[in-house]
Amino acid sequence: MEDIKKLEEFQAKIDADVKIEPKDWMPEEYRKHLQRQISQHAHSEVIGMQPEGNWISRAPSLRAKVVLLAKIQDEAGHGQYLYSAAETLGKSRDEYIEELQTEKAKYSSIFNYPTLTWADMGAVGWLVDGAAIVNQVSLQRTSYGPYSRAMVRICKEESFHQRQGYEIMAHMAKGTPEQKAMAQDALNRFWWPSIMMFGPHDADSPNTGNAVKWRIKRETNDELRQKFIDKTVGQAEVIGLTIPDPDLKWNEAKGCYDYGKINWDEFWNVVKGNGPCNKQRLKHHIKAHKNGEWVRKAALAYAAKQKEKQLVA
Amino acid sequence: MTTKEALINYCLRIGDTSLILGQRMSEWCSNGPILEEDIAMTNIALDHIGQARTMLTYAGELEGKGRTEDDFAYKRHEREYYNSLLSERPNGHFGDTVARNFLQSAYFYHLYSALSSSKDNMIAAHAAKSLKEVTYHLRHSAEWVVRLGDGTEESKEKIQTSFDEIWEYTGDLFEMNEVDDVLIKEGIAINQTEIKAKWDKTVDEVLVRAKLQRPKDAYMHSGRLNAIHSEYLGHLLAEMQFLPRAYPDAKW
Numbered sequence: 001m002e003d004i005k006k007l008e009e010f011q012a013k014i015d016a017d018v019k020i021e022p023k024d025w026m027p028e029e030y031r032k033h034l035q036r037q038i039s040q041h042a043h044s045e046v047i048g049m050q051p052e053g054n055w056i057s058r059a060p061s062l063r064a065k066v067v068l069l070a071k072i073q074d075e076a077g078h079g080q081y082l083y084s085a086a087e088t089l090g091k092s093r094d095e096y097i098e099e100l101q102t103e104k105a106k107y108s109s110i111f112n113y114p115t116l117t118w119a120d121m122g123a124v125g126w127l128v129d130g131a132a133i134v135n136q137v138s139l140q141r142t143s144y145g146p147y148s149r150a151m152v153r154i155c156k157e158e159s160f161h162q163r164q165g166y167e168i169m170a171h172m173a174k175g176t177p178e179q180k181a182m183a184q185d186a187l188n189r190f191w192w193p194s195i196m197m198f199g200p201h202d203a204d205s206p207n208t209g210n211a212v213k214w215r216i217k218r219e220t221n222d223e224l225r226q227k228f229i230d231k232t233v234g235q236a237e238v239i240g241l242t243i244p245d246p247d248l249k250w251n252e253a254k255g256c257y258d259y260g261k262i263n264w265d266e267f268w269n270v271v272k273g274n275g276p277c278n279k280q281r282l283k284h285h286i287k288a289h290k291n292g293e294w295v296r297k298a299a300l301a302y303a304a305k306q307k308e309k310q311l312v313a
Numbered sequence: 314m315t316t317k318e319a320l321i322n323y324c325l326r327i328g329d330t331s332l333i334l335g336q337r338m339s340e341w342c343s344n345g346p347i348l349e350e351d352i353a354m355t356n357i358a359l360d361h362i363g364q365a366r367t368m369l370t371y372a373g374e375l376e377g378k379g380r381t382e383d384d385f386a387y388k389r390h391e392r393e394y395y396n397s398l399l400s401e402r403p404n405g406h407f408g409d410t411v412a413r414n415f416l417q418s419a420y421f422y423h424l425y426s427a428l429s430s431s432k433d434n435m436i437a438a439h440a441a442k443s444l445k446e447v448t449y450h451l452r453h454s455a456e457w458v459v460r461l462g463d464g465t466e467e468s469k470e471k472i473q474t475s476f477d478e479i480w481e482y483t484g485d486l487f488e489m490n491e492v493d494d495v496l497i498k499e500g501i502a503i504n505q506t507e508i509k510a511k512w513d514k515t516v517d518e519v520l521v522r523a524k525l526q527r528p529k530d531a532y533m534h535s536g537r538l539n540a541i542h543s544e545y546l547g548h549l550l551a552e553m554q555f556l557p558r559a560y561p562d563a564k565w
Contacts (some may be wrong), residue, residue, distance in 0.1 A: 046348065053342040060556035060565035061383045062332075062366050065339070066359060072342055073355040080348055118556055118565075174560065176563045284343065292346025294471065295407045298464025 017144035022088040030214055034144050035089045035103070037216065039096040039309040041083035045075045045102075047268035047281050051115040052124060060118060067164055068121060074157045079155065084147040101286050109267070110197050117188035119172050119179075122281075127167015127187075127232070133158045134228045135198065143215040151272050166235060175241040175288045180240075187236065193260070196267045198225040209288030230256050319495040320433065321375050322395065323502060326492075326537065327424075328368030331397035332386060333360030334417060335554055337404055346407055349411050353453060355416070362444040367439050387557040391547045398485045401546045403564075405475070408461055408468070412475035415454035416516065420486050421447040423511040424503070427502070432500035455519045464522025469524070474521075477528045484533025486512075492538075518531070 006025050013020065020026055048073050056072070059065035083093045099105035110128050115121065136158060140151045172183040199205055199221040211217040219227075228246075236243050247260035267273070338358035345351035369382040404410045425447055428440035461472040487505040496502030519526050536542055544560050556565065 046342055046343075049343040049351070051429060056342055057338045057552050060387075060443075060563075062362060062369075062386055064565055066362050066366075069342070069355050069359050069362070071337055073359070076352045081347075091434070098386035135493055144367070154346050167493065176560065178560060179563050199389065288344045289344075291344070292350075294465070294467050295350075295461070298461050298468030302460040302464045 001162075011213075011309050014143050014213075017110075017143075017215075019144050019148060021145045029210065030216075033211060033214070033216060035086060035091055035096075035146065036084040037211075037286045038082055038089070038112075038147055039091075039099065039161070040108075042079050042086055042096065042162060042303070043100045043105060044111065045079035045106045047111045047285065048128075049075050049079075049279070050281055050284055051111055051230055052121065054115050054120060059121075064121075064168075070104070070162060071125070071161050076160065078150075078154050078157070081150045085144075085150045088146045088254075099287070101289065103273075103282070108115055109270040109275060111281060112191050112270050112278045113189070113193050113240060114276050116189075117182045117186060119182040120185050120190070122165050122168030122172060122183065123186035123190040125161050125163075125185075125192045126235070127165070128197070129158050129161040129165055130232060131194045131228050134224050138217075138219045138224060141215075141218050166202055166239075169241070170239045173241055179253070184241055187241050191244050192266070192269075194261065195225055195229060196262060198222070198228070200264065200267075201262075201267075224255055229259055234256055247270065314491055314495055316495055316499055316501070317375055319492040320436075320501060323373050323436075323496055324372040324375070325366045326395040326397075328372060328385070329394050330400045330417070331368065332392070333362040333549065334366035334400040334414070335365060335441040336438045336549060337402075337410075338414075341410070346560075350407075354410075354469065355449050357453070358444075360450065364439070364443050367442075371435050371439070381463040383557070387554045391542055391550060393480055394542065394546060394550070395537060395540055395545075397480045397537050398399070398534055398543060399479070401543060401549060402479060402482060403545055406471065406551045407457075408472040408475040409455040409479070411454055411504070412472060412479050413459065414450065415458050415519065416456050416479065417486075418447055419512050419519075420458070420508065422451045423508045423515070426511075427508065431502070436501060451515075458519050458525070459523040462520070462525040473525050476525060480528035480530075481532055481534055484530075485535045485537045486539055488535055490538045528549045531537055531565040 007027060010020070010024075013024075027279045041263075050282055052068060052072050052075075056065060059068050081095060086096055087093060096105065100107065100251065109122060110131075133155060136151050136155050139140075140148055140155060142148045144153065169183050169187070172179040174180070202222045204219055212220070233243060233248065245260045249258055249260065250256075251258045270278070273279070335358045339360070341354040342351060345354055347465060365386070369385040371378040372385060372386050373382065374448045380435065397420075399413060402409075402413050404413075422444070425440040425444040428436055429444060431437040431440060458472065461468040463469070487509045493502055493505065497504055522533050549557060556563075
């Protein structure tokens with residue numbers, strides 16, 4: 001009885017756009033949904049460091065190297081605030097990391113694609129961060145306070161990343177024929193995976209129902225995907241690159257672009273672990289974590305000794 | 314040797330050491346023992362590459378042949394690089410990196426403290442700005458030396474071995490040649506023996522706090538002044554310079 005009353009109060013707060021804070025009562029399903037979503041988001045930031053990290057040592061100018069390093073450092077910082085936001089839901093960062101490493105938690109499938117050429121640094125920034133921003137702008141209004149505030153901060157940096165990525169693409173598209181070919185090839189490889197980042201079509205999306213009711217998600221997968229496509233098509237035209245979708249055309253009546261059929265078999269294959277880099281990404285994460293174990297132990301042992309000294313003194 | 318020639322070489326010594334150490338530190342990205350260390354190490358990489366850019370750009374201006382920071386970074390080969398032997402040592406495990414960075418950062422800290430009053434305005438300004446950054450690098454690496462030295466048995470053994478193994482590359486930091494003679498006379502550079510005395514003090518203090526043994530000074534490798542390096546540098550440069558070398562007509 002009391003739970004029903006609490007649930008009603010909770011829903012009333014959500015409907016009135018009052019943020020839910022860590023100490024507030026919340027239905028267990030809401031908590032679980034957020035734990036899953038925020039930790040998945042944090043893991044994505046952290047795993048996302050790998051495909052871009054792949055090019056730091058080979059960045060073609062010192063300026064490009066600094067920009068890329070700063071960007072990846074921002075991603076690590078985003079991972080850090082997102083883990084903190086996720087920890088407010090009563091699970092530690094270590095527990096979340098264990099879920100990632102034991103494949104109980106997922107991260108964005110886009111990072112299971114390899115970065116093969118320097119132009120991929122452009123494509124990742126422009127398309128992957130571009131898609132992420134559309135989603136994150138919407139999440140700034142999400143109902144859970146700590147997640148919403150993390151998103152406000154992250155969005156500021158992401159829009160900067162997207163411009164950097166676009167700058168690399170624009171630069172290469174007007175460079176030598178080889179550079180232009182590299183840029184087009186990167187767009188060809190990253191376009192479809194980027195629009196798949198928004199997840200399955202609304203009709204096939206099992207998690208959308210409650211997430212919308214609880215205002216965790218403010219817009220549906222298809223709405224967000226459409227926004228991304230509509231803003232990106234023009235950007236490609238400006239720099240003379242072609243989006244690899246022959247069915248892409250402006251629909252005057254709907255006021256947006258129609259696009260071709262998405263290959264969901266590929267999407268589910270990558271989600272299930274068969275993408276080009278799934279195993280590599282996870283292995284890398286586990287290896288770094290394992291290699292650092294003695295360092296973390298030493299830091300804890302040192303801190304314990306210091307504490308003991310203070311107590312004695 | 315003219316003052317200008319000497320100064321160009323001096324800028325390359327500082328700039329190359331910063332660049333190579335920055336490149337090494339950037340290899341840690343996504344490999345750190347905790348996320349916070351990934352952030353700290355990329356931060357240090359960023360500082361070093363930033364310092365390198367200033368010094369390489371200045372070398373180009375002094376030379377007056379239109380060479381840019383990227384021309385220096387990407388179009389010189391192993392035998393034209395003047396970085397310290399210490400900076401090019403591979404990262405190894407976290408303790409190896411900490412030991413290397415600590416020894417190099419202690420050097421930079423005292424070098425930049427002294428060069429802040431260089432008679433060359435550009436060097437003085439660069440030193441003053443970089444001093445703030447290397448003060449943090451020194452603190453960061455020294456804190457880790459202490460934590461690892463006074464942490465667990467395993468960490469103590471590991472970091473002690475790291476120091477023992479890398480020690481023979483520290484002598485190279487303090488060697489001098491005609492370049493130093495010319496610049497010291499002009500009040501532009503500092504006598505390396507002065508830096509060495511201060512460096513010794515800093516290193517000793519931290520090793521004592523960390524309960525570690527200072528390795529004995531035995532044979533010291535040298536090479537920096539004559540651009541003679543270990544085999545590691547060639548691989549580092551091959552990777553770093555790949556794109557501009559493969560596509561010489563492209564602008565990035």
